[in-house]
Amino acid sequence: MRISGIRNQTSFTAGKVNLYTDFDGTYCPAKHSTLHDPNANGFMNEYCNRINKFWQTTNGDVHFNITTGRTLGEYESISWLLKMRNFRLPFPETIITKDGSDRFVKTGTDTDFYEQGKFPFNYNSPQKEKETEIKNLTNWDGDKIHAKLKRLANKYKIRLVEADSENAVSDYGERSLFSSGKLDPDDWKKLPSQNGQITEHTPPVADYVLGSRNDGKLKFNLIFPPDYGFCPERNWIYDNIVTDLKGYLDSKKIRYHMEWEPASDSNHHRISCSITPLFENGALTKLYDTKKALKEAVKNSDIVIAAGDGSNDFDMLNPLGYLEEDFIKECEKNSSHKEFYSKDITQRLEDLKRIYNGENSEYINGLRKELTQNGYLKQLEDLPIYSIVIRKQNSKMQPLIATFSRINKVIVTENGSLDEGIKKIVKLHAEKNKIFKTEMSEKFKTLIFGAKKKSAKTVNYYKIGAGILLAGLIGCMGFKYLNKKSEEKDNENNTGNKSSNSKS
Numbered sequence: 001m002r003i004s005g006i007r008n009q010t011s012f013t014a015g016k017v018n019l020y021t022d023f024d025g026t027y028c029p030a031k032h033s034t035l036h037d038p039n040a041n042g043f044m045n046e047y048c049n050r051i052n053k054f055w056q057t058t059n060g061d062v063h064f065n066i067t068t069g070r071t072l073g074e075y076e077s078i079s080w081l082l083k084m085r086n087f088r089l090p091f092p093e094t095i096i097t098k099d100g101s102d103r104f105v106k107t108g109t110d111t112d113f114y115e116q117g118k119f120p121f122n123y124n125s126p127q128k129e130k131e132t133e134i135k136n137l138t139n140w141d142g143d144k145i146h147a148k149l150k151r152l153a154n155k156y157k158i159r160l161v162e163a164d165s166e167n168a169v170s171d172y173g174e175r176s177l178f179s180s181g182k183l184d185p186d187d188w189k190k191l192p193s194q195n196g197q198i199t200e201h202t203p204p205v206a207d208y209v210l211g212s213r214n215d216g217k218l219k220f221n222l223i224f225p226p227d228y229g230f231c232p233e234r235n236w237i238y239d240n241i242v243t244d245l246k247g248y249l250d251s252k253k254i255r256y257h258m259e260w261e262p263a264s265d266s267n268h269h270r271i272s273c274s275i276t277p278l279f280e281n282g283a284l285t286k287l288y289d290t291k292k293a294l295k296e297a298v299k300n301s302d303i304v305i306a307a308g309d310g311s312n313d314f315d316m317l318n319p320l321g322y323l324e325e326d327f328i329k330e331c332e333k334n335s336s337h338k339e340f341y342s343k344d345i346t347q348r349l350e351d352l353k354r355i356y357n358g359e360n361s362e363y364i365n366g367l368r369k370e371l372t373q374n375g376y377l378k379q380l381e382d383l384p385i386y387s388i389v390i391r392k393q394n395s396k397m398q399p400l401i402a403t404f405s406r407i408n409k410v411i412v413t414e415n416g417s418l419d420e421g422i423k424k425i426v427k428l429h430a431e432k433n434k435i436f437k438t439e440m441s442e443k444f445k446t447l448i449f450g451a452k453k454k455s456a457k458t459v460n461y462y463k464i465g466a467g468i469l470l471a472g473l474i475g476c477m478g479f480k481y482l483n484k485k486s487e488e489k490d491n492e493n494n495t496g497n498k499s500s501n502s503k504s
Contacts, residue, residue, distance in 0.1 A: 014301035015439030016061060017426060018293045020096075020286070020316065021418065022308035023068040023075065026390050028082075028089060029416040032171065035081045044087045047416050052090050054419040061444040062422065067096040067286045069312050071214055072104060072123050073164025073175045079119065088114050095121060099312050100285045101276075102126035102216030126217055133292075134218060134284075138255040140277040142217025148248050149212065149220070152241050159209045166213055166223060166267065177211045177223065178268065188226035188269035198269065204231050210241070211270075218284060219276045226269040242273070249275075257283045286316040290385070294322055297384050301435045305425055307418060309390035309397070317387040317400055319380055319409045320348065331374045337367050346399055352380075353403040381407055384429065384436075388413055388421040423448055 021027045029047060034040040055064060068075060075095060082089050090110055096103045105127055108120030134140050153160035161182045164175040178185040187206045191198045204227060211223030228238050249256050255278040263269045276284040286308075294304045306316045315321050332341040340351060354361075355368045355377070371377045387410045389397040397410075404410035408428050413421035427448050430437035440448070 015436055015441065015444065016063065016300070016302040017058075017422065018063050018065070018297060018302060018304045019422065020065045020067050020290045020293065020304070020306050021388075022286075022310065022313050023066050023070060025309045025392070025415065026307050026313075026388075027066060027418060028078075030087070032078060032081075035078070035085060035087075038085070041085070041087070043416065044085070044089075048087050048089050051419055052088070054422075055090050057447055058444065061441055064092045065094045065096065065289070066092040067100070067289060067316070069099050069310070070097060071164050072097045072102070072121060072216065073214055074167070074172065076119050076121070077164070077172050077175055079113070083114055083117075091120055094127070096286070096289050098215045098219055100279070100283075100288050101219040103130045103289065123214070123216075130289075131217060134277050138277040139253050140218070140256065141252075141254075144252075145220065145249070145254075145275075146217070149222075149245065152244055153210060155244075156237050156241055157208075158237070158241070159207075160212060161209055162212045162214060164214045166211070166221075166272075177213060183207070183209060183211050183223065183268075183270075185268045191227055191230065198226065198230050200230050200232075201227070202231060202233060204234050206231075206234075208234075210238075219274065222273045222275075223267075224271045224273070226263065228271055229263075245275075259283060286313065287321050290316050291322060294383065294385050301384075301433075301439060303384040303386065303426070303429050303436065305386050305388060305422060307388035307390070307421065309392055309395070309415075311396040314396060314400070317389065317397060317410065318345070319383065319385060319387070319400075319404055320345065322383050322385050323376075323379055327375075327379065331371075331376055334374065335370060337363075337370055340367060349399045349403045353399075356403065356406040380409065384433075385409075386411070386425045386429070388418065388425065390415050390418075 024032065030041040030044050055062070066075075070078070072095070075097065079089075079091075088110065091106055091113070094103055094105050103126060104121040104123075106120045107122065107125075108118050110120075112118040113120055131142070150160060152158075161177060163177040163179070163182055165172045166177050169176045169179045173179060177183050184207055188198065190205050192201045192205075193199055206225040206227040209225060213221040213223065215221050224238055225234065227234050229235065246258070257276050257278050259274045261267065261272045261274070263271050274283065279285060279288055286306075290304055290306050296302070297304045306313070308317055328341065332338055335341065340348065343351070351364070351367060354364045355371070368377075386408075387400065387404070389395065389401055389410060389412050391412050391414055395401070400410050401412055405412065408425075411421055411424060413424075426444075430440065430448065437445075446452075
């Protein structure tokens, strides 16, 4: 996805913030596992009230989107759990599910949900705009792929099970793929094993089934039985399903990414396969939406803020991910340090950290000079994208923090302080970008900078003006008083004259 060059221009929509925040541990500071405990998370009421007031105050100035690793069904489940605890956490304008999959626009109100039980998002009505964009880029058509999957299940007489989550029944109930009548979480225990390892066997033992998690129209996650890989008869069937599905995708010239997750204790010893539209030579991620938002922000003199705390947020929070591919290629083409561009992301971040820390070595001095002259460092600093990392131990975000905190592209805030992080970034950006600050609404400026204080000069003008006004009033009153006295004297004289004339 290409981002046009940075331009300074006034726009009628300038001065706005487009926020994309992870849900668990970022927007929602309470852990899912603790929400079942009625004695835990006493801080949540205060947080919900404060963040609700923040959204009300910034209405029209901050556009709030959640981008989560959850499916929509999982997000709905935790929303009901929050409601049960009476934690009225406000809903976003849009929610993007399963690490960059479908985007859903809010159709109801918070009150509809918390007082009437009407969830404000509909799984069957994702945003068409995103579907169309990705179809134009990759030929991906989720409805047709899903229909093909169902036909393959019928062809091979496999029971296809679909549900919202592959996680625990205790958290998701009937929405879990492992709830009653769906996939058996203990199926692997029936298989022959040796020293704790499943062994090859025939005939088949495990249930003849295929699981499909409801990731939306833009992603598919298939979950295979625990005997896949250990039973030749089953291997043949499931291999054919995968081959046929890949053949269909190829025949439709769909550009896709397929990735396998091995069996383990955490997934009930079931291999799974994720299929997504191809994005930047890999899987579709959270970066897709924020990168598109940045393109619009550059055009409109707005800013984008991405917030998160987990490894699935890394690409979205990394400023390097927003540099134009063409720009990078041009820099590399004319570079004397081509090795910098071919390094993996961790090594490139380390080099940039050394530059920002002012290291004085031959390699870093040379690289600093080049990245300054070709505009690489300026692009990084000027792009209106900022990241908020929630502080946590052993954070996977540490390379980003260590590299970009010095130039305020990545800031760290405490769990439950997302609003403070947003205000800090807006203030930093507005102080260095006059167009953005000028176009901010007055109420937004007041929130970020506080109420305007009258300068001594202005106060003096007020005093002078008040003095002139007071003097004028006094003068006017004095004039009226003297005029009245003059009239009274004239009346007395006239009365006296009348009296003399009458006596004569």
